[in-house]
Amino acid sequence: MRTFTEHLGRRVVGGVEEFGYGAALLLESMFWICVGAFRKQPVRIAAVAAEMMKVGVFAIPVVVILSFANGVMMALQGIYTLRDFGAESQVIPGLAMSITREFGALIVGIVVAGRSGSAIAARIGAMQMSQEVDALRVLGVNPVRHLVAPILIAMCLMVPTLTVLADFMALLGGGLLCGFMLHMNLDAYSQQILASLEVFDVMQGLAKSFVFAVLITLVSCINGFSTSGGSEGLGYRTTRSVVLCIAAIVIADMVFTFFLSR
Amino acid sequence: MHSNAATMTAAEPIIQVENLVTYYGERRILNDVSMQVEAGEIRVIMGGSGSGKSTLLRHMLGLQQPVSGRIRLFGEDINTISGQRMFEMRRKMGVSFQGGALFNSMTVGENVQFPLREHTRLDDHTIRIMSRMKLEVVNLAGYEDLMPAQLSGGMVKRAALARAIVMDPKLLFFDEPSAGLDPVVSAELDELILRLRDSMNISIVVVTHELDSAFKIADKITVLDRGEILLTDTVAGIKQSDNERVSALINRTPEDEHVNVDEYLKRLTRVD
Numbered sequence: 017m018r019t020f021t022e023h024l025g026r027r028v029v030g031g032v033e034e035f036g037y038g039a040a041l042l043l044e045s046m047f048w049i050c051v052g053a054f055r056k057q058p059v060r061i062a063a064v065a066a067e068m069m070k071v072g073v074f075a076i077p078v079v080v081i082l083s084f085a086n087g088v089m090m091a092l093q094g095i096y097t098l099r100d101f102g103a104e105s106q107v108i109p110g111l112a113m114s115i116t117r118e119f120g121a122l123i124v125g126i127v128v129a130g131r132s133g134s135a136i137a138a139r140i141g142a143m144q145m146s147q148e149v150d151a152l153r154v155l156g157v158n159p160v161r162h163l164v165a166p167i168l169i170a171m172c173l174m175v176p177t178l179t180v181l182a183d184f185m186a187l188l189g190g191g192l193l194c195g196f197m198l199h200m201n202l203d204a205y206s207q208q209i210l211a212s213l214e215v216f217d218v219m220q221g222l223a224k225s226f227v228f229a230v231l232i233t234l235v236s237c238i239n240g241f242s243t244s245g246g247s248e249g250l251g252y253r254t255t256r257s258v259v260l261c262i263a264a265i266v267i268a269d270m271v272f273t274f275f276l277s278r
Numbered sequence: 279m280h281s282n283a284a285t286m287t288a289a290e291p292i293i294q295v296e297n298l299v300t301y302y303g304e305r306r307i308l309n310d311v312s313m314q315v316e317a318g319e320i321r322v323i324m325g326g327s328g329s330g331k332s333t334l335l336r337h338m339l340g341l342q343q344p345v346s347g348r349i350r351l352f353g354e355d356i357n358t359i360s361g362q363r364m365f366e367m368r369r370k371m372g373v374s375f376q377g378g379a380l381f382n383s384m385t386v387g388e389n390v391q392f393p394l395r396e397h398t399r400l401d402d403h404t405i406r407i408m409s410r411m412k413l414e415v416v417n418l419a420g421y422e423d424l425m426p427a428q429l430s431g432g433m434v435k436r437a438a439l440a441r442a443i444v445m446d447p448k449l450l451f452f453d454e455p456s457a458g459l460d461p462v463v464s465a466e467l468d469e470l471i472l473r474l475r476d477s478m479n480i481s482i483v484v485v486t487h488e489l490d491s492a493f494k495i496a497d498k499i500t501v502l503d504r505g506e507i508l509l510t511d512t513v514a515g516i517k518q519s520d521n522e523r524v525s526a527l528i529n530r531t532p533e534d535e536h537v538n539v540d541e542y543l544k545r546l547t548r549v550d
Contacts, residue, residue: 055362057396142382151379154339155393156368 038234041160045168045233048161057158063166071132071167072174075124076181078131083123083182087115087189095197104198108205109212111190116213120183121221122269125228128175129261133236136167137257140240141250149241159241168233175229176222183221224272231264290353292317292449292481298337298347307333309505311347317448320475320482322492325502326527332376334502335453335485339373340364351449369397372442376453378434380426380441386413387422390441397445412440416470432463436470443474450474452484456491468494489528493517501527 052058094107140163143149152159191205239257243249293315300308307330315321325331336342337349340356349356351367359367380389390409394400400408413419416436426434435455442450452471456464468491475482486492492499493513500510503523511519519525 055365057365146377146382147375147379148381150336150339150341151373151375151381153341154368154371154373155396156365157392157396 034238037238041164041234041237042168042230044160045165048158048165049169052161052165057161059161059165059169063162064169067166067170068174070135071128071170072178075127075131075174075178078127079124079178079182080185082127083120083185084189086119086123087111087186087191088193090114090119090186091190091193091197095194107190107198108194108208111187111194112209112212113217115186115190116183116217116221118221118269118273120186121179121225121228122265123186124175124178124182124225125232125265125269126262128171128178128228129232129265130258132171133232133261134254134258136233136236137239137243138250138254140237141243141253144241144243145246145250164233164237167237168230171229171233172226175232176225179221179225183218220276224269227268227272228265231268232261235261235264291315292319292352293338293483294348294350294353295334295338296348296350298334298344298349300333300337300342300344300347302333307505308337308344311502311505311507313500313507313510315481315483317481318475318479319497320471320484320495322496322499323483323485323502324487324489324492324499324527326487328504329502330505331485331487331502332453335451335483338483339371339451369393369445370448371451372445372447372449373451374435374438374442374453374455376457378426378438380434380438382426384426385422386418386424386426386429386437389426389437390422390444393441393445409440409444412444413437415443415474416440432459432467435459435467439467439470439474443478446478448480450480450482452482454486454488455484456486456488461490464488464491465494467491471495489530503527 048057049059091107091111094110095104098104098106098110140149143163149159149163152162187206187209191202191209194200194205195202236257239253239260243253245252291314293313295311295313298308298311299306311330311334323331323334333342337344338351340349343357352370354363354367356364356367380386381392384392387406387409390412391405394405394408398405410419410422413422416439418433418436418440421429421433421437426437429437439452442452455467455471459467471482471484472495474480484492484495496513498510498512499516501508501516501524508521508524509516509519516524517528525531
């Protein structure tokens, strides 16, 4: 019993510590992004561009395929469910809202968490183990400025961008299926979509994706910097990073939706 | 060789460690360690595994905060000065880590150029020339386009050294220069360290457990054992020392632990 409570206590303390670390990391990155250039320690544009390629551009194929498939699937489910009520055509507003508010951002969040959440944790973890992070410090290069800030910028730019792409592809997928099953053309479909969408719906999805971007960056960087204990430790941290990224995204999504749809 | 000491302000020591104490968890790693390194000196910090020498190095590099005690580099307390001052001080220091710690995502050339790009506004051409000069110094000319993973152990160390000296530091730290190298390559590195001191007139701190290397390069040797400084002396002084633990270290006699039968049995039969 004592070991159980002790264990629990340590876990809780560890969790709180990690939260604090995350907040500190976010503040420090923002500090360097805003002030670095005036202190002759700028966040490198080239590094940001490289991260944008890795985080965003290379994720395009997966995002396109997954969001398209998701759009088709949702249209299918919607049509089957609504058929009982003879209200198949009502699937279109449903698609428009659920994709832009929810699923576009969520799919992108999960794809980026899976791809970059592991890659970033592994990269920083390996650098930590081979003393490259120490080497940065003694060279007078702040590791947060050099490693975390470019990732944060790239994530905050690319995840919302990918979300727009995912929204579009999912709606296209849904549209093609509706065209096939409800015998309507894409032109009419897109007009109905636009009619049932408000700017708020799209903005809600984009705001979520922005939060996801920050969460993925922080969780993966924390796990990277906390790596110790050889290749075993690196594997553990990489896995933990992906799992926690996805968990953080889904929970943040729930909280977000709860407050926005009241 | 020590002529430049006069030009320093009143021959102030480059490194001053005062009463340094530090812990890992409950375990005391360094216990009241004090030492000084003068300008132009090659100081070897020697000790067996677990003696605390790597920890002492990390403290001198400002990578760890001591529990108590002070460390001054160039006369300034590194644990209280501002981030900006520390940033400027870093430009006067070079470090070669045990495993080299080259950035694996960059070529050898980019690694050596990295400090110049971060700290100076020199144009690309000049930076290239300067990094090639340093690669020439460590006999790695022509390897600048290789990735660190393609280099041998000795070459990694030399490339790391080139990166450490590219800003022409006043103070150079070298962690285990000969670890994992064959005797010939490690002797070459020793020569290189001596040559650097003579040509660039810098203070060098070498952390090592290799006796041959220590005796060859050191002006003075500080022997560290179980977190305490046993003795600081010249090579000749160390060789003549009658301190039991020091002579055990130089004569490579294994530490004989006196077995206490009661305690031994207690350890074996302990119930967790």
